[in-house]
Amino acid sequence: MFASTRLEEHRASNGIFYRIEGEGEPLLLLHGLMVSGAMYGPLVELLRRRFRMLIPDLRGHGRSGSLEGPYDVAALAADVDTVLAEAGFDGCAVMGYSHGGAVAQQLTHTRPSAVRKLILTCTYACNASTLREYLEASVLVALLRLISPATIARTFVRPSKPKPTGMIGLTQEQAEWLRLLLAGNRAPAMRGAAKGLITFDGRPWLKEIQVPTLIIGGTHDIAVPRHHFDALLGGIPGAKGHLVQRAGHGLAWTHTQELANIIIKHG
Numbered sequence: 290m291f292a293s294t295r296l297e298e299h300r301a302s303n304g305i306f307y308r309i310e311g312e313g314e315p316l317l318l319l320h321g322l323m324v325s326g327a328m329y330g331p332l333v334e335l336l337r338r339r340f341r342m343l344i345p346d347l348r349g350h351g352r353s354g355s356l357e358g359p360y361d362v363a364a365l366a367a368d369v370d371t372v373l374a375e376a377g378f379d380g381c382a383v384m385g386y387s388h389g390g391a392v393a394q395q396l397t398h399t400r401p402s403a404v405r406k407l408i409l410t411c412t413y414a415c416n417a418s419t420l421r422e423y424l425e426a427s428v429l430v431a432l433l434r435l436i437s438p439a440t441i442a443r444t445f446v447r448p449s450k451p452k453p454t455g456m457i458g459l460t461q462e463q464a465e466w467l468r469l470l471l472a473g474n475r476a477p478a479m480r481g482a483a484k485g486l487i488t489f490d491g492r493p494w495l496k497e498i499q500v501p502t503l504i505i506g507g508t509h510d511i512a513v514p515r516h517h518f519d520a521l522l523g524g525i526p527g528a529k530g531h532l533v534q535r536a537g538h539g540l541a542w543t544h545t546q547e548l549a550n551i552i553i554k555h556g
Contacts, residue, residue, distance in 0.1 A: 321387030325351025349478030495524030507536030
């Protein structure tokens with residue numbers, strides 16, 4: 290769907306697949322749960338003249354999908370640390386999207402020297418910080434014991450219909466593309482990764498993050514509601530925030546140009 294040029298593809302010693310695209314300042318892009326680095330296709334096209342981007346598929350996802358666990362956030366961050374070293378990307382800006390934001394926080398906590406700037410988009414310090422969120426994450430884990438990611442994608446990923454709230458959602462083409470990304474993953478690995486939604490909690494050490502940090506959220510994100518944006522903004526010293534108007538959890542695709550502009554300004 291999205292053409293790319295100047296593409297390098299590699300596999301790290303730990304089995305993690307990653308690609309490098311673009312020219313300029315180093316930028317690590319960490320994708321969300323149940324997708325892969327391919328989710329950044331539209332964004333990469335807008336950033337390739339400004340950044341040299343390192344885009345891994347996290348363990349259990351995409352072209353790293355055959356790798357065995359564990360799939361918790363600490364393990365995913367350790368994998369990324371190895372990839373950074375082998376790709377020569379130490380001391381780069383890092384953007385984590387949704388569950389990739391948890392991995393980005395963990396990486397910054399355990400290896401602060403590897404991260405020069407931090408951009409956290411549509412993400413959280415603790416996904417299961419309310420009873421409702423804990424139950425929703427538990428339901429997802431249970432569903433992945435019964436049905437495939439492809440079935441989940443067909444059921445829950447739909448193009449946008451006009452909404453009285455004014456939220457801008459996915460087009461038909463974007464929804465079909467996202468379904469394909471989700472369908473490319475195995476249920477056991479996704480179940481293990483989904484458990485990370487429940488077990489990750491970075492709130493006790495957010496105050497230790499000392500790198501320049503930008504928090505990006507969507508005003509209409511119901512998957513990661515506003516209180517997560519506020520918790521990150523208030524918990525990380527000196528963090529700045531930017532809310533994208535009329536954007537939901539898929540703002541990487543619905544507001545791609547705006548997101549690219551924000552990253553360029555911060556990066």
